[in-house]
Amino acid sequence: MKKIIIILAIAALFGCTKEKNCNCGIVVGDNVKNQIFYLDVKNNCSKNKRTFQVDEKEWMDAHIGSEVCFTNSNSW
Secondary structure: HHHHHHHHHHHHHHOOOOOOOOOOOEEEEEEEEEOOEEEEEEEEOOEEEEEEEHHHHHHHHHOOOOOEEEEOOOOO
């Protein structure tokens, strides 16, 4: 019985840890000004919001509530 409890405790400890990518976030808004496309993104780690200029294809693919990542940007 002790082995089962220990195994379950270890599985719970390691099975639920999910590392967040701090260069990714959730789209919370979008905008277009003078044919320039913007996404407002809330960071997964810091919860800060930042506006990114993106191309039209990326803007069309991103929906509010979806996750996007920016490899050319440090965590914000």
